[in-house]
Every structure is written in C-alpha cells, then in structure tokens.
Amino acid sequence: GKIIKDVMSRGDLGIVEKGSGKNDLQTEADRSAQRCIIASLTQQYPGITIIGEEGPSTETDEVPSDWLITESDPEVLSKICPPEYITVNPEDIVVWVDPLDGTSEYTQGLLDHVTVLIGIAVKGRAVGGVIHQPYHNYKVVEDPKGRTLWGLVGVGAGGFTPVDPPSDKFIVTTTRSHSDGVVVKALEALQPDEILRVGGAGHKVLMLLEGRAHAYVFASKGCKKWDTCAPEAVLEALGGKLTDIHGNHYSYAKDVQYPDAQGVFGTAKGVNHQSLVDKLPQELRDAFPY
Ligand SMILES: Nc1ncnc2c1ncn2[C@@H]1O[C@H](COP(=O)(O)O)[C@@H](OP(=O)(O)O)[C@H]1O
Ligand SMILES: [Mg+2]
Ligand SMILES: [Mg+2]
Numbered sequence: 001g002k003i004i005k006d007v008m009s010r011g012d013l014g015i016v017e018k019g020s021g022k023n024d025l026q027t028e029a030d031r032s033a034q035r036c037i038i039a040s041l042t043q044q045y046p047g048i049t050i051i052g053e054e055g056p057s058t059e060t061d062e063v064p065s066d067w068l069i070t071e072s073d074p075e076v077l078s079k080i081c082p083p084e085y086i087t088v089n090p091e092d093i094v095v096w097v098d099p100l101d102g103t104s105e106y107t108q109g110l111l112d113h114v115t116v117l118i119g120i121a122v123k124g125r126a127v128g129g130v131i132h133q134p135y136h137n138y139k140v141v142e143d144p145k146g147r148t149l150w151g152l153v154g155v156g157a158g159g160f161t162p163v164d165p166p167s168d169k170f171i172v173t174t175t176r177s178h179s180d181g182v183v184v185k186a187l188e189a190l191q192p193d194e195i196l197r198v199g200g201a202g203h204k205v206l207m208l209l210e211g212r213a214h215a216y217v218f219a220s221k222g223c224k225k226w227d228t229c230a231p232e233a234v235l236e237a238l239g240g241k242l243t244d245i246h247g248n249h250y251s252y253a254k255d256v257q258y259p260d261a262q263g264v265f266g267t268a269k270g271v272n273h274q275s276l277v278d279k280l281p282q283e284l285r286d287a288f289p290y
C-alpha cells in the first residue's frame with residue numbers, strides 16, 4: 001500500500017498498455033507492489049506456488065531490503081487454526097497475487113477503488129484472503145492509513161465490520177471500465193433497483209461485505225484468478241458466495257487457465273445465490289461454456 005501511494009505522490013505512474021484488451025494497463029505501482037509481495041512471500045514460504053498478475057519475476061529482481069515484509073498480524077495469529085490447514089502440504093498451496101486491483105481507476109484518481117489482493121488456495125479452493133485498501137477514507141482524512149481485511153474459511157474475518165445489505169431494495173455492483181453488451185444484458189435480467197458501476201474486483205466485494213450491494217455480477221471473461229481468489233475467500237469466510245455465472249466455484253489450482261472464463265457472480269451473506277443465478281437467461285449462459 002505504501003509503495004502504491006509513493007508512486008502516486010511522485011506523479012510519474014509509468015503507464016504501460018498490456019495489449020491484451022481494452023483498458024488493460026500496468027503502472028510502476030503494479031510492478032513494484034508485486035515485487036514486494038512476491039519477494040516477501042517467497043522468502044518466508046519457499047515451498048508454495050505464487051502466481052502474480054504482472055508475470056514471473058526475473059533474476060535481476062532484487063528488491064530493497066526494507067521491502068521485505070516479515071511481521072505477522074497478531075490478531076490473526078491469536079485465532080485457532082483449523083486442523084486441515086495445519087497439516088496441508090506446501091505443494092497444495094497456491095497464492096494468487098493482484099498487486100493493484102483497479103488499475104484503470106488508480107490512473108484516473110478514483111483511489112478508493114484500489115485494493116491489493118492476496119488470495120490463498122488450498123487444493124484448488126479459495127480459502128484465505130487479504131484485501132488491503134490503501135486509500136480507505138481518503139476523501140475524509142488527510143493522510144489515509146488504509147485498512148487491511150482478512151478472511152479464512154472456517155475461522156472468520158477481520159479488519160472491518162461487516163454490514164448486511166438493505167432489505168427494501170436490490171442493488172447490484174459491476175464494472176465501470178470493462179462493460180459490454182453481454183455484461184449489460186445480465187444486469188437487466190436481474191432487474192435491480194440500482195446498479196453501482198465501480199472499479200476493482202476487490203472493491204466490489206468490499207461493497208458486498210459492507211452492505212452497499214447485494215450482488216456483484218460480471219458476465220465477461222475479463223477477470224482473472226488473481227482478481228477473485230482473495231475476494232472469494234473473504235466473502236465466503238463470512239457466509240457470502242462467489243462463483244462463475246453458472247453458480248460453480250472456480251478452481252485456483254496451480255495448473256488452471258488464468259481467465260475467469262465463465263464470468264463472476266458474487267452475493268452477500270443472506271442473499272439466495274442460486275435463485276439469482278437462475279434468473280440469467282439460458283442464451284446468455286450459453287455464451288460462457290466450459
Ligand atoms: N476485459 C478485460 N480486460 C482486461 N482486464 C479486465 C477485463 N475485465 C476485467 N478485467 C480486470 O478485472 C479486474 C476488475 O475489473 P473491473 O474493475 O472492470 O471490474 C481489473 O483488474 P486489474 O485492475 O488488477 O487489472 C481488470 O483489469
Ligand atoms: Mg491489471
Ligand atoms: Mg485485478
């Protein structure tokens with residue numbers, strides 16, 4: 001989070017177009033935050049698989065020593081770890097890193113849409129996640145500290161206070177920078193009272209966790225495993241659900257394809273996930289085959 005803020009304050013974002021589609025940018029903040037996270041995790045956990053959005057690191061990828069994070073969150077360490085995680089083999093763990101989610105919004109100054117996502121998959125299931133929001137409250141406080149949410153399925157979550165969504169209307173959140181005709185068709189099928197178009201997969205799941213929307217619906221192949229692993233784990237640790245548009249969980253195993261090719265469908269705790277999924281017309285679902 002500090003790296004992301006430092007790049008923004010210096011003013012030169014170093015924007016590169018990744019060329020794999022519309023609005024697919026990378027900045028110096030994406031590159032540096034990923035180097036920090038991957039170097040820190042690799043040093044502490046050499047046996048696991050770590051996959052980052054901005055590609056594999058190179059041998060010349062020495063990071064400054066003050067970028068190597070070694071301390072742990074005492075709140076998390078005070079919890080009792082479920083036995084299945086204690087005995088897990090490092091080979092069964094994949095960490096999916098999105099060093100900066102919401103890059104388009106970052107470059108446009110919509111800073112609270114930005115999150116840092118670190119998702120932990122065990123045997124292919126997204127079970128653990130960290131969502132750091134460096135600019136939380138930045139419009140209200142002068143020098144925002146940011147906040148860090150975490151969740152572990154079977155343990156719970158922390159770093160924020162969950163809120164239930166309102167019961168008198170139905171609000172859906174979706175992309176603001178990667179929409180198309182099919183994305184819109186899916187939203188229309190759900191007949192929401194309100195649509196909130198915001199940036200970032202992490203930010204949209206924050207909207208579900210804080211009661212600002214009931215569902216996150218994105219009928220598009222545009223998200224990747226690093227976008228959804230951490231948000232899925234935190235959401236599900238608190239009783240929500242995140243799947244593809246057919247209602248099935250993705251695998252986050254090390255050999256999977258990166259795109260979430262069957263779209264994203266997330267719901268807050270207390271929302272009937274399957275009955276919303278069932279509202280999508282068959283012809284729309286047919287556009288997202290396995
Ligand atoms: N059509 C597309 N092409 C490339 N990336 C896409 C995409 N649609 C969604 N994404 C990625 O999915 C994440 C959430 O998208 P959105 O904000 O539009 O909901 C963003 O992650 P990054 O900002 O980490 O790249 C975004 O780039
Ligand atoms: Mg990106
Ligand atoms: Mg992302």
Ligand SMILES: [Mg+2]
Nearest residue numbers: 053098100101
């Ligand atoms: Mg990213």
